[in-house]
Amino acid sequence: MTPVLSLCTRPLAILLLLAGIVTAQTQSPAAIPESAQSDFQKWLREAHLVEHLDFQKLRRISTSSVTKDDPAKRSLQLALLFLTDETEETKAVGKFVSLLNQYQVTNGVSLPETIFYKLIQTCDWPRADAVVEIFVLEDTFAVYLDSATRQVVIREINQRDSVRQPITLPLTAVTASSGPGLAVLKGAKPTDPNTLARKIEGFFENYFVEANRKAQLHDPQFSPEPIEADYVGLKVAGVKRQVLPSDNYWEKITISVEIKSVPEGQKLVCYLSGKYASGLFGRLPSDNDYADIEESKLRSFTGTILRRLQDYFAAGAP
């Protein structure tokens, strides 16, 4: 019996081992959602960015986890082309920087970060494994999460798929202290680096649970991303009348909050995306039935929820 068992179990053990190795290496989703490309292009149009940025490609590449420090080796890659009539490199880059500054002044948030978070929310991808490449004539700028500083950065890279040297773009500082996607929490930084992130995540969860209880609905479904000291990622499904208060539709909301240290305390930059679908009673719609929620309605909700978050922290975040 023993040799027979051994013969049966050995291939099984090898298969399990291989499966373990594969699972350990592929933390990112297996594929980009089918609708991701059209959803992203639609967002570019709605955000009036198509006049400046042309969608080139969205792809998933197979990489090993060893090369993830290199932005060009990240498995989710979005390529955009900066549209310009300039033929001289320096002038084209100057125009690109002007666009970034203008966006930051108008919206209070950084355009590269906005595009980056829209990408990971649309594709449901871990932020450490995604990159946005923006071509400005012969130059390429990569927007990605820098593993050393834990911040989303924009850097120039060369054409040979390796980081050349980081250049600092002369971007304008955020002028608005609190816009629709911004909130400043005053006070000293907590001693445990993850405390603030946990509190923010807890606030969002309580907010939606209470809203559903008031509406006599079941508790929402939460899919939190692993806690990071400077980032909170959370997907909420099974809520109604949050972003679209006048419609009785199911809503699915994806929240990404970046926590940045500023002299006054901690600055939170919130990126929200949302989808809605019809349905009565308790059963949730299938993923394919969801449609995107308009940007203007999301902005209004982002402002509301961040004000509530500020109040929560002002009251001592019990």
Place this chain on the structure above:
Amino acid sequence: MIESRLRNTISIFLIVSHVVIFLLLIVMFMLGGLTQPEFTTSLSVVVPMLAALTGLAVGYVTTVKKKAQMAAFSEELSGVYVFTTFLLPIVFVLAIAGLIIAKVTNYASFEQFKIALAAVETTFGAYTGKVLASLFDKQPEAAK
């Protein structure tokens, strides 16, 4: 059952069903069971399906204004004919209503709903049309 009674019953059933299905779609849309694009698509698929059958009934009703005209159809019908004439339209209408309920309660996705509607139309629509055409084909003038 005599022919005039069967004709009247089926006519009323079809006309009422048509109105009820139409109102059901509107009410479900207003309650949030359908989004606007889903509502308009559903209307454009469901209403013509029923209209073809209801058209036969309405055509009959408009030709029998007087009771005497209706009395012309007093022949006794076979049991199997009456059974089939009742069964097919009832199943057809119930299937459409059931699919709408399944969609608004998310037991079916919108894609599944559209495919199922097409299947119901193919399966029952053709038979129902044939049976109703045989029932409403004879004009009262011919029976005078």
